[in-house]
Amino acid sequence: xxxxxxxxxxxxxxxxxxxxxxxxxxxxxxxxxxxxxxxxxxxxxxxxxxxxxxxxxxxxxxxxxxxxxxxxxxxxxxxxxxxxxxxxxxxxxxxxxxxxxxxxxxxxxxxxxxxxxxxxxxxxxxxxxxxxxxxxxxxxxxxxxxxxxxxxxxxxxxxxxxxxxxxxxxxxxxxxxxxxxxxxxxxxxxxxxxx
Amino acid sequence: xxxxxxxxxxxxxxxxxxxxxxxxxxxxxxxxxxxxxxxxxxxxxxxxxxxxxxxxxxxxxxxxxxxxxxxxxxxxxxxxxxxxxxxxxxxxxxxxxxxxxxxxxxxxxxxxxxxxxxxxxxxxxxxxxxxxxxxxxxxxxxxxxxxxxxxxxxxxxxxxxxxxxxxxxxxxxxxxxxxxxxxxxxxxxxxxxxx
DNA sequence: TTTTAATGTAATGAA
DNA sequence: TTCATTACATTAAT
Numbered sequence: 001x002x003x004x005x006x007x008x009x010x011x012x013x014x015x016x017x018x019x020x021x022x023x024x025x026x027x028x029x030x031x032x033x034x035x036x037x038x039x040x041x042x043x044x045x046x047x048x049x050x051x052x053x054x055x056x057x058x059x060x061x062x063x064x065x066x067x068x069x070x071x072x073x074x075x076x077x078x079x080x081x082x083x084x085x086x087x088x089x090x091x092x093x094x095x096x097x098x099x100x101x102x103x104x105x106x107x108x109x110x111x112x113x114x115x116x117x118x119x120x121x122x123x124x125x126x127x128x129x130x131x132x133x134x135x136x137x138x139x140x141x142x143x144x145x146x147x148x149x150x151x152x153x154x155x156x157x158x159x160x161x162x163x164x165x166x167x168x169x170x171x172x173x174x175x176x177x178x179x180x181x182x183x184x185x186x187x188x189x190x191x192x193x194x195x
Numbered sequence: 196x197x198x199x200x201x202x203x204x205x206x207x208x209x210x211x212x213x214x215x216x217x218x219x220x221x222x223x224x225x226x227x228x229x230x231x232x233x234x235x236x237x238x239x240x241x242x243x244x245x246x247x248x249x250x251x252x253x254x255x256x257x258x259x260x261x262x263x264x265x266x267x268x269x270x271x272x273x274x275x276x277x278x279x280x281x282x283x284x285x286x287x288x289x290x291x292x293x294x295x296x297x298x299x300x301x302x303x304x305x306x307x308x309x310x311x312x313x314x315x316x317x318x319x320x321x322x323x324x325x326x327x328x329x330x331x332x333x334x335x336x337x338x339x340x341x342x343x344x345x346x347x348x349x350x351x352x353x354x355x356x357x358x359x360x361x362x363x364x365x366x367x368x369x370x371x372x373x374x375x376x377x378x379x380x381x382x383x384x385x386x387x388x389x390x
Numbered sequence: 391t392t393t394t395a396a397t398g399t400a401a402t403g404a405a
Numbered sequence: 406t407t408c409a410t411t412a413c414a415t416t417a418a419t
Binding site: 119120122123124125161164165168169171172 | 398399400401402
Binding site: 313314315316317318319320356359360363364366367 | 393394395396397
């Protein structure tokens with residue numbers, strides 16, 4: 001086992017490209033990588049000051065405290081900075097903010113945290129909601145805005161949730177198709193070898 | 196919950212316009228939609244001939260038996276049927292299948308089970324592998340594809356394992372921070388009560 | 391029992 | 406929109 005902790009690497013190659021998960025081409029530059037590429041590039045820009053809120057679930061914070069500083073600091077970091085220092089600072093800020101919530105407004109500690117992380121709390125669809133969505137998906141995997149609005153109303157969900165659900169569902173279908181295609185090819189290939 | 200499956204809708208409005216995600220204007224025509232708009236458009240294309248199997252560890256089954264029936268029944272079910280009946284049937288099939296394995300090929304009954312359950316056998320990282328992973332994690336908890344490939348090569352692991360490990364490691368870090376923060380809140384709260 | 395590898399999927403951003 | 410990747414909840418192996 002190589003005991004070199006991979007931290008002594010160096011030289012060049014500071015690209016941040018992400019490989020397509022599941023593809024096996026491009027072993028290009030399998031040589032070494034720089035410290036900079038590990039600590040990587042934090043070229044995270046801040047597209048702050050957007051006009052309309054892209055994160056409606058954060059707005060609930062507005063009537064809970066009069067300290068915009070807290071929201072900004074919590075929202076501004078797109079990438080949740082999980083490494084040591086920044087991460088802790090982040091958490092502390094969230095904590096301070098939490099003091100401004102009343103008991104009743106405080107849904108749960110975890111939920112607040114994810115809010116201030118700037119990420120929408122994960123929606124848990126009910127079984128019946130899934131059933132309806134699936135039944136619609138079977139006949140139309142590309143519902144227009146009208147269908148989505150109708151679904152949103154009938155299922156008591158945001159239209160955005162519907163849209164995202166169909167996007168993810170299409171991705172899942174595509175994945176499963178890829179999978180079955182692969183198996184077919186593989187089986188054909190191996191059976192050709194055997195006969 | 197509305198039990199009407201939304202398939203009985205009707206009349207007009209068959210546009211397929213996509214709303215800008217995140218905007219909340221234009222509630223135009225929030226009325227109903229036609230069957231045609233649901234059934235519509237099935238313009239499914241298939242980007243076929245994609246490369247990699249999503250469950251490569253199942254492929255090893257090929258050289259262990261000449262009974263594709265077993266593989267098919269095992270693979271075809273996405274959710275590995277964890278409830279009573281199906282699960283038991285599954286186990287019996289695995290047992291029968293196992294007769295075809297030679298001693299050397301038979302790793303362990305449990306391992307076979309997890310294969311046929313469609314779940315990857317749990318990877319047991321060595322201590323030295325963990326050490327390297329941890330040392331990299333300390334400086335960068337979001338390694339790019341280049342770093343992951345490098346790690347995979349040096350540690351003799353699949354790149355997928357590296358990726359999953361970092362995902363779980365990030366989740367663990369988050370959890371521990373949550374917990375310590377929670378303790379801090381509780382302590383602050385109680386000490387405020389006491390003074 | 392606890393820890394953690396593996397899985398499924400909602401959410402996000404880039405192209 | 407797709408696509409890759411993330412967070413997060415859950416399952417299950419150790």
